[in-house]
Structure formats: structure tokens, C-alpha cells
Amino acid sequence: MKATIRTARLLLRPLAWDDLDAFTALLHDPDVRRYLCDDMLLPPSTVEGFVAQSDGLDSKGLGYWVIEEPGRDPFAGIVGLTDPHDEFPLMKGGTEVLIALAPVAMGRGIGREALEGVCAEAQRLGIRRLVGGVDMPNRASHKLMTRAGFVAIGENEGPAWMNTIYERLLGDDQGAPDRLT
Numbered sequence: 001m002k003a004t005i006r007t008a009r010l011l012l013r014p015l016a017w018d019d020l021d022a023f024t025a026l027l028h029d030p031d032v033r034r035y036l037c038d039d040m041l042l043p044p045s046t047v048e049g050f051v052a053q054s055d056g057l058d059s060k061g062l063g064y065w066v067i068e069e070p071g072r073d074p075f076a077g078i079v080g081l082t083d084p085h086d087e088f089p090l091m092k093g094g095t096e097v098l099i100a101l102a103p104v105a106m107g108r109g110i111g112r113e114a115l116e117g118v119c120a121e122a123q124r125l126g127i128r129r130l131v132g133g134v135d136m137p138n139r140a141s142h143k144l145m146t147r148a149g150f151v152a153i154g155e156n157e158g159p160a161w162m163n164t165i166y167e168r169l170l171g172d173d174q175g176a177p178d179r180l181t
């Protein structure tokens with residue numbers, strides 16, 4: 001079962017079916033979908049597929065978490081640890097990190113804090129290699145990955161753009177986040 005993760009400002013709670021409408025609205029936002037969804041308005045069935053994917057990864061402690069800012073925003077975004085996309089050979093064997101913030105949550109370090117929260121959780125789960133793919137023009141995402149300790153290892157072709165593939169190798173020296181469940 002996925003843990004609930006607490007960081008300095010955030011609560012990362014496992015994505016639930018009740019979040020479907022908020023998750024769909026997030027993915028339909030123009031600033032969110034531009035690179036993450038190749039600017040497409042994903043149909044409800046695809047978003048439902050993400051929730052089902054999250055449920056399916058639950059036994060491994062992986063999937064998607066809702067980013068909550070307690071007292072401020074119950075749905076500031078989504079962060080995930082999943083099996084990597086087959087289309088990116090450089091990711092093979094790793095665990096993929098994914099993140100999307102609502103525009104009101106951008107530019108405040110929320111993304112980095114959420115990403116570091118799930119990186120620490122991955123470490124606790126014994127995962128040793130995290131990977132992520134970033135569309136070439138997605139500057140905010142390149143900055144975030146670099147700030148969160150990821151290193152570019154090469155490029156793979158994505159559906160719309162070349163993707164820089166990042167990895168972060170996890171050792172034994174990183175503290176685990178507070179665990180609520």
C-alpha cells in the first residue's frame with residue numbers, strides 16, 4: 001500500500017478515484033498539458049487509466065500521490081513513481097518520476113519539495129535508480145530535475161519532442177520522509 005508522505009509544507013496522499021475530476025482538470029490546464037500531454041486534452045478514459053495504474057502499483061508502494069498544501073490547497077498537483085515508458089530505452093530498469101503542478105502552485109518550490117518527498121519514499125522502498133524524461137523545451141522541468149539531483153544521461157525521441165532522460169541513483173545515506181500510514 002502506498003504511504004502518505006509528509007514534507008515541510010506538503011502532504012502527499014495516495015491518488016483516489018474521488019480525485020478523478022480534479023486530476024482531469026489539472027491535466028486539461030493549458031500550462032500543464034503543453035508538454036506533459038503533448039498539448040492534448042486527454043479523454044476521461046485515459047485519466048481513468050492513470051488512476052487504475054496507480055491502484056495497480058499500490059502493492060509495490062508506487063503510483064500517484066495528490067500534492068496537498070494543508071490549510072491552503074487540497075489539490076496543488078500530482079506526483080508519481082511508476083514503471084517507465086517503454087518508448088524511452090534509456091529509462092529501462094528504472095522507476096519513473098512524474099510531476100504536474102496547478103499553475104497557482106508553480107514558482108514556489110512546491111514541485112521540488114514534492115519530488116524530493118517521493119525520492120525519499122523511493123529510497124525507503126529500496127529503489128536504487130529513478131528516471132525521468134523531459135521534453136526539450138520544458139525549461140521549468142529541466143530546472144526542477146537538476147535542482148532535485150537528477151543528471152542528464154542522454155536523449156530519446158518522444159511523440160512530440162526529443163526528451164532528455166534524467167536519472168538519479170539513490171544510495172543509503174538519504175533520510176526517509178515522515179510516514180503517516
Ligand SMILES: CC(C)(COP(=O)(O)OP(=O)(O)OC[C@H]1O[C@@H](n2cnc3c(N)ncnc32)[C@H](O)[C@@H]1OP(=O)(O)O)[C@@H](O)C(=O)NCCC(=O)NCCS
Pocket residue numbers: 031032033035036099100101102105106107108109110111112113133134135138140141143144
Ligand atoms: C515542472 C513543474 C513541476 C516545475 O514547477 P516549478 O514551480 O517551476 O518548480 P518548483 O516548485 O521547484 O519551483 C521552483 C521555483 O520556485 C522558486 N521558489 C520560490 N520559493 C521557493 C522555495 N521556498 N523553495 C524552493 N524554490 C522556491 C524558485 O526560485 C524557482 O523559481 P525559478 O524557476 O524562477 O528559478 C511545473 O512547471 C509543472 O507542473 N509543469 C506542467 C507539467 C509538466 O510539464 N511536468 C513535467 C513533465 S516532464
